[in-house]
Amino acid sequence: MKKSHGPAFRVAQLDLAKCPICRGNAVVKGVFHELACIQCQSSGWVSADTGDAVPLKVLVTQLSIRLQAAEHQVELLSREPLLSGPAALYEHNNRRGAGGTNYTGD
Template structure:
């Protein structure tokens, strides 16, 4: 086993699960108003392996990692880089037609 000194170079992404108490809403129904869920530190997420709430420092890091991945996926979908096949030919101008217009070969 290799010895490690100091913190890890990269933050590892942990598996998160929705809190079973608040069902991911971060609040529970009180008698008169909603209360912050104490099971998940009012985040709606718990550690999937242990079922325990994460410390706030780790929770913020894990949610940031997930948000960055979701933002990257949204940008890929917006740019259309995932489009392939015949549909991609119709969406982008290849400047092969008359006057630099799009030529599809139809």
């Protein structure tokens, strides 16, 4: 380890797991109404390693990292063409028909 003092240059992504008590819902069912889960501090997430509640300041950062990664994944998947193979031939104009229209050979 090179650094000996100061904050880390990058925030490390922690392993989070759904709370085993509330199953990620942040509330538990009481007799008459729902109560806030005390195991996870009503967040629905706990540390995967220890099972303890994650401090809210750290949890916000960790969820933001996960959200950014998910948005990046969605962006990459949306760039790819949805159709491939024979179905793709019917979707774009090949300009082989009369007047430059699409010709599929049907």
